[in-house]
Amino acid sequence: MGDTNESKGPDAERFDTGRALAAKLFAGAPRNRPLGREMTGHTMGHLFGNIWQGEGLSTEERSLITCTVLTVSGKLDELRLHVRGARNLGIERQTLEAMMIHVAHYAGWPAGVSAIRVLDEIWEQMDAEQAATKPSEGDAQ
Numbered sequence: 001m002g003d004t005n006e007s008k009g010p011d012a013e014r015f016d017t018g019r020a021l022a023a024k025l026f027a028g029a030p031r032n033r034p035l036g037r038e039m040t041g042h043t044m045g046h047l048f049g050n051i052w053q054g055e056g057l058s059t060e061e062r063s064l065i066t067c068t069v070l071t072v073s074g075k076l077d078e079l080r081l082h083v084r085g086a087r088n089l090g091i092e093r094q095t096l097e098a099m100m101i102h103v104a105h106y107a108g109w110p111a112g113v114s115a116i117r118v119l120d121e122i123w124e125q126m127d128a129e130q131a132a133t134k135p136s137e138g139d140a141q
Contacts, residue, residue, distance in 0.1 A: 011045055018049025025063070025085030028129055032077075060089050064099065071100055071115040072107040079115060083122040093123055 022044060035043060052062055063086045070079040086096055096119055104112020 014049030014053075015041065015045040016049070017053060018044035018047065021048045021052055021059070025088055026081055027084075027088055028126065029081055029084050032081075060086075060091055063089050063091060064095070067096060068099055068103060071103050071111055074111055074114060076114060076118055079118050080122055083119055084126065087123070087126055093119065 025048075034040070052059065057065070063082065066082050067079065067086055070076075070082055083096065087093070097116065100112050100115040100119065103115070
């Protein structure tokens with residue numbers, strides 16, 4: 001039997017839709033260890049292909065909510081990915097930082113501090129990536 005995304009039908013469409021959203025969110029992110037076939041199917045098909053596509057919330061709102069939940073739960077590896085995703089969606093750093101400061105008062109100061117450190121790390125990393133891909137003034141001749 002082929003991979004989940006190779007079959008025809010709604011499951012394959014959801015998988016492809018989810019994979020496209022994940023590619024947009026996590027563009028430029030370092031590759032992590034593969035999740036395994038079944039977990040990848042659930043992640044792409046259900047989470048990003050179904051839940052993230054639902055009505056009632058925009059993709060940006062879902063991203064901010066996801067960053068909030070990851071901040072509260074201290075899931076810093078996943079927060080790194082989703083901070084990158086938030087920036088790729090155009091969510092401003094100030095918005096993420098304000099959320100993290102707000103959350104610190106409810107979830108505990110260490111959760112907020114750890115999240116702010118992740119925010120700094122990812123923002124600096126993405127700024128460096130952008131600077132490396134921009135041509136220098138001398139190259140524009």
